Amino acid sequence: MTDYDYDDLGLVAGLEIHQQLDTATKLFCRCPTTERDPDDSTRSFTRSLHPTRSELGELDDAAVEESRVDREFEYLAYDTTCLVEEDEEPPHRLDTDAREVALQIADLLDMEPVDQAHVMRKLVIDGSNTSGFQRTALVAQDGAIETSAGPVGVEDLLLEEESAQRVEERDDGVTYSLDRLGVPLVEIGTRPDIDSPEQAREAAETIGMLLRSTGSVKRGLGTIRQDVNVSIAEGARVEIKGVQALDDIDDIVRREVGRQVGLLSIREALAARDAGVGDTQDVSEVFADTDSGVIGGALADGGSVTAVPLYGFDGLVGREIQPDRRLGTELSDHAKRNGAGGIFHTDELPAYGVTDAEVAALREAVDAGEEDAVAIVAAETETAELAIEAAADRAETAIEGVPEETRGANDDGTTRYLRPLPGAARMYPETDVPPVELDPSDVETPELLTEKVDRYHSEFDLEAGLAEQVAYGRRMRLFERAVGAGIDATFAAGLLESTLTELRRDGVAVGELADNHLLGVMRLVDDDELAKEGVEEVLSTIASDPDLTPAAAVEEAGLSGVSESDVRDAVSDVVDRNADQVESQGMGAFSALMGEAMGALRGKADGEIVSDVLREEIQKRA
């Protein structure tokens, strides 16, 4: 990937990190924060949304654009959701646990909590909130984190409700799942202090570490999302939504810089050619006998083909600005927002069944010369008209440079147009929830994960890699409980990290193992009621039958009740079978026989006892 001189380009970036909290209940009702499978939904209902004005009487651009598309939203409800998620009951008071965790995060980010948090409604009318707004409150301001390239200011900490999960998108609407709606979420916004892709990633990593240090945040795919705001000096502020993986952040920043640089060079070329955008018009006649499936299909359904001449654009619509994304792709994104499948343009034609002759006729119909390009949309007539207008508007913007907008992150590190930047007009007070006074005085500062790693290393003698694995791992709290209960730290760490990983690789349903199962097994070993060698088998037994207690699982696995005399009998059998070897090699046969003895005992006995007994038996006969 091309790397740029970011100083020279004047790169300015900021982050918005969204992290779900792992509280027992949702932010505004007492439902659990459990994730559900859409197949387990117990009921569903449909709604539509209409934009409303803020308390200052203004309408939000992004909300208005969203509402132009007439859509119906279907919601899946569960036995873990209630009327609050369905927007059929006013919100309850703000969850106190979530408030405590938010204040703890504010403390870790060195922020000042506000005196009184006001819950606001942020208009979101894409259906992801049944109410048509997201409830959100500014909780703290003015913090900072350290990165190797200098401090990054943290502007604000918001405590808000998570939106509903999108399950399916159809032509006329979207299906959402209500399990996620209302899960507490913190949003951390940094100042635009970031000036390189690497620093963006480092800042995100540091914030992620601080969040996880609370031990009260959700883990796993989708529970943390990063938005990145990027601009370069000549470009514009672009908000990129939904970067799922931390590792992608630097690539996203690089590619966005690349896109803005590309758009600026297109601007320069367009200026040199004195480019302009003509009027849109219907060109259905040109394609009356077309062999193109897309165009012919639209016309056969009674639709139209609309076109716009882009004077001076020839060759530029097809110019790549991100891997496999061109200026044409941007026009296409805007056409799609208005319901069309996309656009065709002359830089890519003839193709898709459109012939040379049709291209020539198209150029003639809209009075476009060789220096010019033409974009077309084939769709149902009203859609085709709206979509070509939207594409024409975007082409117009290309003459001016880089538009400010909200974009969505694609999996490959590129981005697509989503909507205009939202403004302050989409916020108004949530009057159903009274303001909350915040008292940061009794917030306990948690031990940072970085501090934990050091402590595990120095206090428990865990080697650095394992210490980090445990501290950053999902079972950190269980590890601390086990060690607190007197379990050997090295054994606990090994079981929770390596043993479970190995079992998972062997296809054991490790997900079935609850904290109490794991702690119980560790206790049995600690009490000498189970040999370390039997741990894997007992855990596998529990995983296949999670109703078993650890003690019952030991029975079930046939690993209970091995006395020292049983061990002696088994070892003596082994030595007898290998009498020749013992005679010739003496202690040299130990390793081979140890393996056989352990096999014979099937992990029922502690390795140290077996080895002591074996040593004695060999000595007796040698």
Next chain:
Amino acid sequence: MNPGDRVRVDRAGVTNEGVLMPSSTPDHLVVKLDGGYNVGIERAEADVKVVESDVYDVDSAHSESETSEIEFDEALPTISLISTGGTIASTVDYRTGAVTAQFDAEDVLRAVPDLAGRANYRGRVVANILSENMTAGVWQDLAEVVAEEIRAGADGVVVMHGTDTMQFTASALSYMLDTPVPIVFTGSQRSADRPSSDNVMNAVSAVEAAKSDAAEVLVCMHASTDDNACALHRGTRVRKNHTSRRDAFETVGAEPVGNVDYDSGTVEFRREYAERDAVDLNVRTGLNGNVDLLKSTPGLDVDRYADMLRDADIDGLVIEGTGLGHVHTDLIPVVEELTDDGVVVAMTSQCLAGRVCDRVYDTGRDLLDAGVVEAGDTLPGTAKVKLMWALENLAHPADAMRRSLAGELQERSVPWT
């Protein structure tokens, strides 16, 4: 320093700049930051500077909006929109933080653009109150205004009303008016300031119902939680049965009389209804205010209630009895005293569904002997409004409580129809 000023506030090293908003607590300043968030800052700890005065006119933010052009289309029926206040036409009062009614009927057209093209509209405001503050006087004003609108040529009337007491007002109009056109009540359970408000579908459906052939007083509200159809309830049989759900309104003891499909605007009826223009307009708004509704519950202090009833100087009493229509036996002599004094005492049941029958148990028979009138399956709230009206307008109000005047008393118990 006033709400609407742009201010800079320093507090504990943090500087915030934004628009000062009205605060609901005296100890805090509320500042709307440029990002749209409001924060509360302790007044005593804050150092405030006004950057610019009156950046926003906070109080009248809503009245700034442009007036909509309403064109008259001869091909369309004329529907009169009458506002009494309530959630369908309400907005947030940022001083108290509560939702209050601030819209007039014209604003409803602006708030619900989907109404355009369905009818020509006339707008009237009868009251601007929350429906819990409704009075019998407003019922009378409303009935007069509805009558004026019908005389002026309205082909149907839509009354926008707060949901708390909509069923009482609908009952009152059911008795006060003989109507040749539909009178359709509607409101919203989820306030109009949210994109998910039920006001759009309810208002659109109410207009469609007002254009229909059913010249009755109806209540038009969500049929289910879905935004796909409204149910039409007879004004005297409807009851708000949930505090917050969209489909809170239900016809008690029967299916709704009809429904309106939101997408198509089609109005369908399940049962017979009074047809358009079958009667001439007639208005009788007289009401007797000396009527009480008494709910008989265990633990009720019989002596205290007896004193209260004797001293109240009432003309009518509706009892919301237990079960088939009973009160504590010790109250029966008091009831007898009342009826002896000429007070009409009507019995309804707090079971809501089902018919009272005071011939089954001794208590009931004693009540009948004491002069109680059985109101059949009339809802208690409806019975109260009916008795208020009957005492002023009918020669034999007690007899009237036993029969149906406006669909409130069903002769056959067939709740599945």
